[in-house]
Amino acid sequence: MNISKQQIIDAHERIKPSIHNTPVLTSKTLNQISGAEIFFKCENVQKIGAFKIRGGMNAVLSLPEEKRKKGIATHSSGNHAQAIAFAAREVRTKAFIVMPDNSPAVKVDAVRAYGAEIFFCEPNQLARESLLQEVVDRTGAEFIHPYNNYAVITGQATCAKELIEEIPYLDFIITPVGGGGLLSGTLLSAHYYSPSTIVYAGEPEGAADALLSIRNNRIEKAPYVKTIADGLLTTLGDKTFSIIKRYVKDILTVSDEEIINAMRLVYERMKLVVEPSGVVPLAALLNHMEIFRGKKVGVIFSGGNVELRKLGEWFA
Amino acid sequence: MNISKQQIIDAHERIKPSIHNTPVLTSKTLNQISGAEIFFKCENVQKIGAFKIRGGMNAVLSLPEEKRKKGIATHSSGNHAQAIAFAAREVRTKAFIVMPDNSPAVKVDAVRAYGAEIFFCEPNQLARESLLQEVVDRTGAEFIHPYNNYAVITGQATCAKELIEEIPYLDFIITPVGGGGLLSGTLLSAHYYSPSTIVYAGEPEGAADALLSIRNNRIEKAPYVKTIADGLLTTLGDKTFSIIKRYVKDILTVSDEEIINAMRLVYERMKLVVEPSGVVPLAALLNHMEIFRGKKVGVIFSGGNVELRKLGEWFA
Numbered sequence: 001m002n003i004s005k006q007q008i009i010d011a012h013e014r015i016k017p018s019i020h021n022t023p024v025l026t027s028k029t030l031n032q033i034s035g036a037e038i039f040f041k042c043e044n045v046q047k048i049g050a051f052k053i054r055g056g057m058n059a060v061l062s063l064p065e066e067k068r069k070k071g072i073a074t075h076s077s078g079n080h081a082q083a084i085a086f087a088a089r090e091v092r093t094k095a096f097i098v099m100p101d102n103s104p105a106v107k108v109d110a111v112r113a114y115g116a117e118i119f120f121c122e123p124n125q126l127a128r129e130s131l132l133q134e135v136v137d138r139t140g141a142e143f144i145h146p147y148n149n150y151a152v153i154t155g156q157a158t159c160a161k162e163l164i165e166e167i168p169y170l171d172f173i174i175t176p177v178g179g180g181g182l183l184s185g186t187l188l189s190a191h192y193y194s195p196s197t198i199v200y201a202g203e204p205e206g207a208a209d210a211l212l213s214i215r216n217n218r219i220e221k222a223p224y225v226k227t228i229a230d231g232l233l234t235t236l237g238d239k240t241f242s243i244i245k246r247y248v249k250d251i252l253t254v255s256d257e258e259i260i261n262a263m264r265l266v267y268e269r270m271k272l273v274v275e276p277s278g279v280v281p282l283a284a285l286l287n288h289m290e291i292f293r294g295k296k297v298g299v300i301f302s303g304g305n306v307e308l309r310k311l312g313e314w315f316a
Numbered sequence: 317m318n319i320s321k322q323q324i325i326d327a328h329e330r331i332k333p334s335i336h337n338t339p340v341l342t343s344k345t346l347n348q349i350s351g352a353e354i355f356f357k358c359e360n361v362q363k364i365g366a367f368k369i370r371g372g373m374n375a376v377l378s379l380p381e382e383k384r385k386k387g388i389a390t391h392s393s394g395n396h397a398q399a400i401a402f403a404a405r406e407v408r409t410k411a412f413i414v415m416p417d418n419s420p421a422v423k424v425d426a427v428r429a430y431g432a433e434i435f436f437c438e439p440n441q442l443a444r445e446s447l448l449q450e451v452v453d454r455t456g457a458e459f460i461h462p463y464n465n466y467a468v469i470t471g472q473a474t475c476a477k478e479l480i481e482e483i484p485y486l487d488f489i490i491t492p493v494g495g496g497g498l499l500s501g502t503l504l505s506a507h508y509y510s511p512s513t514i515v516y517a518g519e520p521e522g523a524a525d526a527l528l529s530i531r532n533n534r535i536e537k538a539p540y541v542k543t544i545a546d547g548l549l550t551t552l553g554d555k556t557f558s559i560i561k562r563y564v565k566d567i568l569t570v571s572d573e574e575i576i577n578a579m580r581l582v583y584e585r586m587k588l589v590v591e592p593s594g595v596v597p598l599a600a601l602l603n604h605m606e607i608f609r610g611k612k613v614g615v616i617f618s619g620g621n622v623e624l625r626k627l628g629e630w631f632a
Binding site: 079267271272273311313315316 | 584632
């Protein structure tokens with residue numbers, strides 16, 4: 001494996017001063033509904049509102065000083081953009097973020113509030129990548145990929161490490177899967193710290209590329225893309241895929257309706273704001289209760305960055 | 317004073333097995349915005365989603381066995397109804413709840429889920445009270461008033477007791493004020509446990525009866541009633557008023573717009589669901605930053621029971 005246990009330990013020490021060791025919460029109601037004993041790792045109350053700060057921070061802090069000082073660049077319309085902007089400010093360097101020009105204003109504002117410079121492109125992969133290349137060529141900034149980067153994966157691994165340290169002997173852990181950074185990091189921490197823990201991933205039916213990739217044993221695109229879980233639209237990278245295909249138990253898919261029902265339960269019963277992508281693991285558990293009944297299950301609430309105006313639509 | 321320090325200690329011991337010692341959270345962003353150092357006591361994640369369980373539980377557990385076994389009765393469309401239903405179930409007796417027939421279905425369902433018997437009346441004070449009397453006459457159940465009851469006030473006092481035990485030397489505590497149960501309990505705990513702590517209450521402009529009552533030194537109705545903070549519509553009782561007028565520093569009013577802005581900050585920055593009535597203390601702080609700048613302030617998030625379908629309206 002390309003990432004060792006010691007590298008995860010080092011990453012955790014490196015980023016600890018910049019992140020929260022987020023709380024692990026329980027809910028009697030959700031235990032009753034599911035028949036499982038669930039431990040929710042609340043990355044929704046993490047800095048920037050998502051686990052992405054772990055990987056972003058580790059990647060930025062791992063850069064040698066002479067690379068770091070030229071600035072950090074990335075493309076993202078979501079939580080990774082905030083993570084890089086935050087991390088760059090922490091080390092007093094510049095962040096250059098390429099964002100699609102249809103990004104929600106609230107996300108653009110959040111990135112700008114951390115002092116990053118934003119470059120808008122058309123909302124497609126080609127426009128993103130070519131503008132990013134242009135920015136990197138011009139500035140000499142270091143590109144940090146949102147997930148297909150070992151320092152990022154190692155940073156994301158610290159989330160499950162904290163969960164396992166707080167709640168040992170978990171039978172299962174469930175994470176969401178988008179590009180696979182959190183999932184592959186979780187798989188590595190479970191492998192090193194709790195080898196008897198089985199890791200599942202939850203994925204939206206409307207972005208089911210990871211399921212197809214595992215089935216076909218090669219990186220695939222989703223058959224179709226249509227889901228409210230906007231953090232999980234990306235396909236796997238070669239680095240994340242190689243870890244995932246080796247260690248993951250399976251991918252459990254959920255519909256948007258199941259995502260909304262899970263979000264409603266979390267709002268009503270736990271009084272927590274979790275974004276659609278972030279409740280996918282709970283939706284997967286509730287959709288496959290037969291697997292988890294009577295077991296101790298770690299569920300990662302990966303983020304809480306919701307566009308508030310959408311709440312009325314979802315909960316109408 | 318009619319409630320001693322020892323009675324608050326006894327109440328706390330009595331209800332501890334049935335309630336959560338709720339977490340005290342902080343937010344760097346809200347500290348930056350306000351210039352104060354704020355400690356949020358999160359009763360939104362309390363059992364039944366509100367502090368009301370403290371008073372309801374203490375009142376029910378304080379009844380002698382022969383009274384308790386005939387059942388508990390109350391009128392409420394809100395969190396007190398859930399508190400009494402929950403408490404009655406805990407001691408294996410019946411709850412009889414009079415609710416206005418326009419109560420939100422979600423609240424009716426929650427009360428029913430705890431096994432209470434519900435009696436619907438027309439939505440006015442006279443209909444409520446006469447139906448309640450009828451129920452009490454017929455069943456012999458004990459009426460527990462939502463706030464004008466010393467056992468209830470003593471139970472509510474345990475919330476500020478926990479806050480002060482966790483964060484000593486607070487300069488201020490801010491609570492909401494409706495009927496005054498939480499405010500008068502908080503005033504007593506501050507008096508006994510942290511006499512240098514100054515207590516303010518936040519009140520909606522559209523239900524400003526407590527402000528008027530303090531100004532005129534007698535219990536007054538609000539000049540007009542129109543606010544989204546639906547837990548704070550009631551007027552003070554003689555028991556709560558006598559404690560409030562003696563100890564409260566002042567009542568700070570806030571508009572519905574300020575309540576919505578505070579709720580938005582709490583959703584976006586703290587990822588917590590707090591009901592409109594519950595964020596009134598934070599709205600009051602943000603509306604009077606000059607009082608609190610540079611100080612340590614305890615803010616009680618009193619409840620989290622929100623009708624989700626209203627979120628879209630508020631955050632449009």
